[in-house]
Amino acid sequence: MRRGRYGQGISMAQGVDMNLIRDAVRLILLENFSHDPAQDFMNDLTSRFFKNRHGFVEEFPDGCEVIFNVMKMGSAGVLWEDIKTVDMQGNESDDCFRNGYARRVMNQVLNLADKHQISIELEVSAFGDTPTATNEDLVSFYKSLGFESMG
Numbered sequence: 001m002r003r004g005r006y007g008q009g010i011s012m013a014q015g016v017d018m019n020l021i022r023d024a025v026r027l028i029l030l031e032n033f034s035h036d037p038a039q040d041f042m043n044d045l046t047s048r049f050f051k052n053r054h055g056f057v058e059e060f061p062d063g064c065e066v067i068f069n070v071m072k073m074g075s076a077g078v079l080w081e082d083i084k085t086v087d088m089q090g091n092e093s094d095d096c097f098r099n100g101y102a103r104r105v106m107n108q109v110l111n112l113a114d115k116h117q118i119s120i121e122l123e124v125s126a127f128g129d130t131p132t133a134t135n136e137d138l139v140s141f142y143k144s145l146g147f148e149s150m151g
Contacts, residue, residue, distance in 0.1 A: 036075040041116040045070070048108070054090070055082075058105045063088040064096035066105040073121070078113075080122035097132050106145055122147070 049056040055069040065088065069081040085101050087093040113120050124138045133141070139149075 037116040037118050038072045038075050038078055041078065041112055041118050042070075042072055044112050044116070045109070048112070058101070058108075060099075060101055062095070062099075064093070064099065064101055065090075066101045068105060068109070070109075070120070077119040077121060080120050082127070084127075092132070103141075103145070110145060120147075121150075 045051075045056055049058055051057070055067045058066045060066075064085060066083065066085050067090075068083040070078045071081055073079050083102055083106070084092070085096045085099075087096055110120070122142065124135050124142065126133055126135050126138060143149075
């Protein structure tokens, strides 16, 4: 025995496209659940890059590595904490600098940020035993990637 509902329903014969209604309901439900683009971005980073105790890592065929760290800030952005290019032992090495590795990784990360429509903030500060770039070099580098000065 089939059981039905009582009341006035809407049928396709009355000109309503049920697929459009279903799509509208899905969108409303998705918007009402806690959508967190920054967490989606972090999840994508984790699936794209190897992660160890030092941060996210991209390895290159010559043994050089780019290690970077980001921290989620709310649901709309992340803080870029640091990025460094090192050899396989984790040491700064002239052989690994200025090969475009950091730019390559940054472009991948920025593409993911664009995909998730989040912002990335950073503070420019040279670091390391013997910094290979000055703050001015770093500002130029980040500007060339599309970053804008906040002040």
